Amino acid sequence: MIDRSRIGFTTAPTRVPVDAWRVKLFCQAIGETDPVHWDADAARAAGHTACPAPPTFLKAIEGEHFSSAALLQMLQVPLAGVLHAEQQFDHHSPVHVGDVVEVSRRVDRIFDKKDGALTFCVVDTDYRVEGRSAARSTQTILVRNKPPA
Amino acid sequence: MTWPAQIQLATDPVTPVQLALFAAASGDHNPLHLDPEAARTAGFDRPLVHGMLTMALAGRLFTRRLGPGCVRRLHARFSGVALVNDEIELTATLDRTEGDLAHYTLRGITGRGKEIVTGSAIVGAAP
Numbered sequence: 001m002i003d004r005s006r007i008g009f010t011t012a013p014t015r016v017p018v019d020a021w022r023v024k025l026f027c028q029a030i031g032e033t034d035p036v037h038w039d040a041d042a043a044r045a046a047g048h049t050a051c052p053a054p055p056t057f058l059k060a061i062e063g064e065h066f067s068s069a070a071l072l073q074m075l076q077v078p079l080a081g082v083l084h085a086e087q088q089f090d091h092h093s094p095v096h097v098g099d100v101v102e103v104s105r106r107v108d109r110i111f112d113k114k115d116g117a118l119t120f121c122v123v124d125t126d127y128r129v130e131g132r133s134a135a136r137s138t139q140t141i142l143v144r145n146k147p148p149a
Numbered sequence: 150m151t152w153p154a155q156i157q158l159a160t161d162p163v164t165p166v167q168l169a170l171f172a173a174a175s176g177d178h179n180p181l182h183l184d185p186e187a188a189r190t191a192g193f194d195r196p197l198v199h200g201m202l203t204m205a206l207a208g209r210l211f212t213r214r215l216g217p218g219c220v221r222r223l224h225a226r227f228s229g230v231a232l233v234n235d236e237i238e239l240t241a242t243l244d245r246t247e248g249d250l251a252h253y254t255l256r257g258i259t260g261r262g263k264e265i266v267t268g269s270a271i272v273g274a275a276p
Binding site: 059064083 | 160173174179200201204205207213217220227276
């Protein structure tokens with residue numbers, strides 16, 4: 001049983017830079033071949049102020065702030081038996097290589113389904129650049145609980 | 150703006166190198182994605198593709214067609230898992246338009262036809 005007192009737990013914001021190397025690795029992993037994402041000259045030639053980060057890239061910098069694995073450890077949930085059930089991203093303004101993103105995460109909800117066999121943990125993440133919201137994401141983690149012995 | 154009625158993206162078989170690159174980029178070093186033995190112990194024939202990799206592919210489906218910055222919202226429900234060597238086929242279907250925005254539904258299957266993701270997206274003109 002996950003401790004419900006953790007609902008509302010919010011991490012202190014930390015600042016994480018959007019590094020070109022990380023964007024490039026991310027692009028290589030997903031087969032993105034457009035160099036505007038990591039080559040500043042290509043980005044400017046295409047009319048961008050700097051290299052734009054691909055959609056959902058911000059999830060990749062969460063680990064530098066407070067990873068979902070660390071969050072589950074705090075909730076005393078073993079990683080085995082955990083599934084990433086759902087994810088939503090709302091992009092409010094473009095994020096570019098060189099931006100410094102202020103990240104904060106909040107445990108929004110913890111609830112059971114199927115008579116406690118499944119527990120869902122919903123975590124919201126805010127990403128702010130220069131004081132305004134660049135994006136917000138919602139991750140739903142599914143914990144498959146062992147039946148009581 | 151005339152929005153495409155359907156947008157598709159089909160990948161080659163996902164390689165272990167892609168998963169290693171994604172792990173390095175994202176810091177998600179869960180052995181289920183990297184270690185065949187850990188995957189087998191958990192009951193899978195091969196390592197699992199990160200759900201966030203599949204979701205990033207959905208982002209690429211839109212940006213490739215509509216340009217970087219077009220994705221305003223992306224929602225994914227991971228209804229199944231893709232494994233290493235699976236091809237991933239994503240289809241976005243125009244649901245409706247609302248002012249300057251287009252709403253799409255999303256579905257992803259493996260090359261073997263197994264559903265791995267359903268969801269939706271809201272896209273607008275690239276800034």
